[in-house]
Amino acid sequence: MKKILYQSFIELTNKPFTSKLIERFSCSPxxxxxxxxxxxxxxVKQEEMSKKLSEYGTLHELFTRKLKDQxxxxxxxxxxxxxPxxxxxxxxxxxxxxxxxxxxEKPYSVKELVGNEYELQKYIGGTYFILYLSPSDYHRIHSPADANIxxxxxxxxKSYPVNQLGLKYGKAPLVKNYRKLTELAYNEHRFLLVKVGAMFVNSITMTHDEKSIxxxxxxxxxxxxxxVILLFEKDSFVTDESIQKGQKVKVGQTLGRFQS
Structure with a gap:
């Protein structure tokens, strides 16, 4: 019963009213x-958390938990x-x-994802990654490289579900949902970090506001x-040989490398 409740709480809710109720509940004592x-x-991997489970005051605090250094x-x-x-x-x-x-097996328009033709042109022929975060995952987002923002x-x-059923049967959630896009540059290479929301609330909080990271x-x-979706320019990136579709990854795991 509780698992059904949590799945509705995290994965399946896509109505403004119920999203607001869930937000209020998760932030309440x-x-x-x-x-x-x-x-x-x-x-949840408690041994990785920066605090003990008993120290979290709300579900929201647990969901947005930080990890231990290193x-x-x-x-x-x-x-x-x-x-990331x-x-x-x-x-x-x-x-x-x-x-x-x-x-x-469904096509998603990258033009709709990034918002305009000019931005799209940089990434035609380049590599993309789609990384899905489950309710058990650590939910903080980190920079994939040293970069200028x-x-x-x-x-x-919109706020369609972004779990596997939502991706398969939903109304193109990756390109219609509320999302924040950050374009970064490493030397001459440009890449795009797209953060896709899943609720009718401000579910994406930026924590870095400087010019470089x-x-x-x-x-x-x-x-x-x-x-999270990553887009790299054509001929700028080589995917690591160990990467496979369906693979679980963690922050810091190598996805590939920029070409010289």
Whole structure:
């Protein structure tokens, strides 16, 4: 019963009224009673957390938890790109001239994802990653590389589910949902970090507002579960040979590297 409740809480809710109710509940002291069962059902890795389970006052605090220092080691080689989140590689590949990503046998328009033709042109022929965060995952987002932040913009006003059923049967949630896009640059290479929301609330909170960011530094967090999409320019990125579709990855794990 509790698992059904939590799935509605995190994964399936896409109505403004119920989303607001869930937000209020998760931030309320009353939600603390559910922390232990939530952690058990979703197998939250308590040994990684920066605080003990008993120290969290609300479900929202647990969901947006921080980790211990050094819990997510990563390569210090400048050209290596790391995963910005804990999650599952839902899909990855090359963005073709059709400018579509195929997810669960459904095409998604990348033009609609990024918002305009000019932004899209940079990434045709390049590599994309779709990383899905489940309710059990750590929900803070980190920079994949040392980079300068070029710009950030916001698109979308929908709130369709972004779990696997939502991707397969929903109304194109990756390109219609509320999302924040951040364009970054490493030397001459541009890449795009897209944070896709999943609720009718401001579920994406930016935590970094400077002009540059170091690899591994936190850039934002999700208040509710969602998806991150990475886009790289053509001939700028080589995917690591170990990467596979459906693979679970953690922040800091190598996804590939920039080409010289």
């Amino acid at each position: 009353f939600s603390r009673k559910f922390i232990r069962s939530y952690a058990k059902i979703y197998n 819990a997510r080691p990563f390569s210090l080689q400048k050209e290596v790109i790391i995963s 989140v804990d999650g599952e590689i839902e899909q990855y590949g090359t963005l073709t001239n059709k400018t579509e990503m195929i997810v669960k 070029i710009k950030t913009w916001t698109l979308g006003n 170091n690899k591994g530094d936190e850039i934002a967090y999700f208040s509710f579960g969602s998806t």
